[in-house]
Amino acid sequence: MRSEFRLRAERSLASQRARGNIRRAMDGLILKRRAAFPDLDELERLRDQGQAIRDQALANLPELLERLERRCATNGMHVHWAEDAAEANRLILDIIRRHGGHAVLKGKSMVSEEIGLNAFLAGHDIEPIETDLGELIIQLAREHPSHIVAPAVHKDRREVAELFARHFPEEPYGEDIEHLTALARRMMRERFRATRIGLSGVNFAVAETGTLCLVENEGNGRLSTTAPDVHIAITGIEKVIARLEDLAPLLTLLTRSATGQPITTYVNLISGPRKPNELDGPHEVHLILLDNGRSRIHADPELRATLRCIRCGACMNHCPVYHRIGGHGYGTVYPGPIGAILEPQLQGLERQGELAQASTLCGACGEVCPVRIPIPDLLNRLRFEQAQGRALRHGRRSGRERFLWRLWSLIHASPASYRRISGFVTRLRILARIRLGPWTRTRAAPRIAARSLHVLAQREGFRDD
Amino acid sequence: MTKPESILFFGTCLIDMANPEAGLAGMRLIERAGIRVRFPQGQTCCGQPAYNAGYREEARRVARLQLDVLAGDEPILVPSASCAGMMRTHYPRLFEGTPDAARAGQVAGRVVEFCDFLHRVLRIELNDLGPPIRVAVHHSCSARRQLLVADAATALLRRLANVSLVEPDHAHECCGFGGTFAIKEPEISSAMAGDKAAAVAATEVPLLVSQDWGCLLNIGGTAKQAGYAYRVKHIAEFLWERTEVAHEK
Ligand code: SF4
Numbered sequence: 001m002r003s004e005f006r007l008r009a010e011r012s013l014a015s016q017r018a019r020g021n022i023r024r025a026m027d028g029l030i031l032k033r034r035a036a037f038p039d040l041d042e043l044e045r046l047r048d049q050g051q052a053i054r055d056q057a058l059a060n061l062p063e064l065l066e067r068l069e070r071r072c073a074t075n076g077m078h079v080h081w082a083e084d085a086a087e088a089n090r091l092i093l094d095i096i097r098r099h100g101g102h103a104v105l106k107g108k109s110m111v112s113e114e115i116g117l118n119a120f121l122a123g124h125d126i127e128p129i130e131t132d133l134g135e136l137i138i139q140l141a142r143e144h145p146s147h148i149v150a151p152a153v154h155k156d157r158r159e160v161a162e163l164f165a166r167h168f169p170e171e172p173y174g175e176d177i178e179h180l181t182a183l184a185r186r187m188m189r190e191r192f193r194a195t196r197i198g199l200s201g202v203n204f205a206v207a208e209t210g211t212l213c214l215v216e217n218e219g220n221g222r223l224s225t226t227a228p229d230v231h232i233a234i235t236g237i238e239k240v241i242a243r244l245e246d247l248a249p250l251l252t253l254l255t256r257s258a259t260g261q262p263i264t265t266y267v268n269l270i271s272g273p274r275k276p277n278e279l280d281g282p283h284e285v286h287l288i289l290l291d292n293g294r295s296r297i298h299a300d301p302e303l304r305a306t307l308r309c310i311r312c313g314a315c316m317n318h319c320p321v322y323h324r325i326g327g328h329g330y331g332t333v334y335p336g337p338i339g340a341i342l343e344p345q346l347q348g349l350e351r352q353g354e355l356a357q358a359s360t361l362c363g364a365c366g367e368v369c370p371v372r373i374p375i376p377d378l379l380n381r382l383r384f385e386q387a388q389g390r391a392l393r394h395g396r397r398s399g400r401e402r403f404l405w406r407l408w409s410l411i412h413a414s415p416a417s418y419r420r421i422s423g424f425v426t427r428l429r430i431l432a433r434i435r436l437g438p439w440t441r442t443r444a445a446p447r448i449a450a451r452s453l454h455v456l457a458q459r460e461g462f463r464d465d
Numbered sequence: 466m467t468k469p470e471s472i473l474f475f476g477t478c479l480i481d482m483a484n485p486e487a488g489l490a491g492m493r494l495i496e497r498a499g500i501r502v503r504f505p506q507g508q509t510c511c512g513q514p515a516y517n518a519g520y521r522e523e524a525r526r527v528a529r530l531q532l533d534v535l536a537g538d539e540p541i542l543v544p545s546a547s548c549a550g551m552m553r554t555h556y557p558r559l560f561e562g563t564p565d566a567a568r569a570g571q572v573a574g575r576v577v578e579f580c581d582f583l584h585r586v587l588r589i590e591l592n593d594l595g596p597p598i599r600v601a602v603h604h605s606c607s608a609r610r611q612l613l614v615a616d617a618a619t620a621l622l623r624r625l626a627n628v629s630l631v632e633p634d635h636a637h638e639c640c641g642f643g644g645t646f647a648i649k650e651p652e653i654s655s656a657m658a659g660d661k662a663a664a665v666a667a668t669e670v671p672l673l674v675s676q677d678w679g680c681l682l683n684i685g686g687t688a689k690q691a692g693y694a695y696r697v698k699h700i701a702e703f704l705w706e707r708t709e710v711a712h713e714k
Binding site: 413448 | 480484485509517519521611639646648650652653657659
């Protein structure tokens with residue numbers, strides 16, 4: 001029987017239009033990233049630096065988080081801790097209710113996707129208003145982001161134009177980017193004026209100064225965090241870094257790896273609410289620090305590398321599996337290679353273990369990751385955990401898998417039994433023409449030699465000793 | 466590394482049963498360069514299939530046999546970047562903390578991928594005796610990203626005077642084999658293999674060569690099913706045929 005993942009992947013594979021859109025976009029992003037790092041030695045030095053900064057932060061995580069909390073509080077922010085998604089949602093709802101809000105302006109935030117915030121708020125009669133163009137498109141289309149940086153990357157301009165025409169029938173129709181952006185901006189402006197609560201993610205939280213750093217290209221993020229009276233920032237606990245000076249290298253790595261930009265159009269540094277003598281900015285700033293399984297990941301010295309991630313998306317931009325099935329094929333909030341290592345850890349191998357199998361281990365992700373997360377090695381580790389789990393659980397199917405590997409290993413661990421099997425296979429090779437399950441569905445059956453290399457080598461006089 | 470007097474040849478299980486001609490050609494090429502080639506008859510498989518599937522105990526059981534069989538000081542020649550990569554980079558991790566750790570490290574350090582050896586160690590001269598031909602080359606991900614020996618294959622092919630190399634579209638991309646991936650996620654694997662096979666077909670070459678038979682099994686099988694005309698050949702066999710009068714076809 002096909003797994004849920006396989007069925008979903010099949011649907012994504014069948015969607016030629018989305019596949020073409022994703023491929024085109026990814027090809028473009030690959031070129032842009034490459035152009036942004038013309039000096040390869042420099043790139044490697046930067047990656048070393050990025051890894052070191054993130055490793056150090058993770059090594060001192062509890063301490064840094066405490067410092068961050070203290071500094072943010074000194075700066076006048078309210079800091080909240082959320083153990084899981086439910087607690088984070090509840091905290092956000094409470095803040096909104098306290099201010100009598102009925103809507104929230106949202107800057108782009110993957111953590112808000114992780115906790116299912118939009119659905120939760122809608123269920124409590126609070127309207128989440130996505131202000132990032134990509135997120136807005138996704139919201140109007142009632143979909144989920146298919147990419148962590150470019151949420152609507154699977155859609156082409158015409159699809160977006162048609163979507164807008166359906167939702168804003170009074171507006172003129174147009175397919176070019178300027179027109180669509182301008183239209184979205186007009187629609188947005190109204191909402192910015194009227195909404196008093198804004199919510200955003202965080203790219204980096206600086207412990208030393210209690211500063212929240214947020215990058216974006218549209219300015220809507222800045223509006224969502226400064227125009228409303230209340231700003232709620234939500235982030236995973238791993239996003240903390242020690243010093244302000246750590247920001248520069250990380251930002252360089254982030255924006256160049258993500259979109260090939262030397263810097264984003266907007267870099268927002270938020271260090272508290274409006275001060276008495278200031279004319280703008282929110283009156284209240286809340287920071288919600290979400291665990292949701294991260295401290296469990298942090299406890300494992302090898303898997304901890306997962307938390308180095310700065311969410312640039314380069315791994316998916318370069319992933320051949322992602323190119324084929326897109327973010328929706330994964331069926332998780334975080335898709336692509338980072339999703340394939342993160343989601344099984346966040347949600348458990350029982351639920352998302354198959355993601356760790358959905359990779360050829362080609363290494364393209366690890367090669368581009370700006371903080372050198374060894375994604376293929378971590379996939380291998382998760383597969384190992386999965387196989388271990390199978391040994392313990394004795395599931396029927398998994399029991400069979402384990403049995404087959406054991407059999408395989410016994411054959412290949414003994415020269416005599418290997419010789420018997422290979423002799424058998426090469427002599428009866430006509431039998432190998434029978435269909436080899438999934439392999440031969442799209443491939444001609446492999447040729448089996450009449451004589452193995454073992455036999456040929458001996459005949460040709462290549463000595464054993 | 467300087468030119469050794471003798472080497473051990475590790476043929477890999479795939480070549481052993483699916484393409485022994487390539488293994489033989491590889492051994493002959495090395496022998497022709499004046500090096501004694503030994504083929505340990507006890508060898509089976511590097512253990513990578515089980516290792517990549519997460520079955521480390523099973524992988525160790527198989528890999529341990531190779532440690533026995535490949536004991537010694539000579540370089541271990543492997544006509545596959547994928548298997549060579551397993552032995553070079555993963556054996557030390559696989560045996561970490563076990564009594565075999567030291568010899569696993571010793572074996573790993575002696576493993577050399579076939580093209581890398583011909584190109585970098587032997588600096589082999591190749592006298593091309595074949596007719597002019599356009600050829601596409603496919604680099605495995607292990608060659609490209611793990612062992613960094615893709616350039617060695619290209620360099621060898623460039624030494625053949627009558628061969629002109631063609632790079633297919635999206636050449637950097639994986640062919641979609643990935644061991645058990647092809648069985649566990651056949652739909653995605655087929656989509657990747659299909660794109661790869663089509664990209665090669667678009668170059669209109671008669672032949673695709675690679676230093677990894679696994680990729681060629683995947684791409685070639687897909688191409689054949691799709692009705693593309695080009696054939697696939699392991700680089701060892703191709704080099705041997707082009708440079709040996711008796712075997713010229
Ligand atoms: S895993 Fe690395 S490449 Fe992927 S999103 Fe995170 S930082 Fe970027």
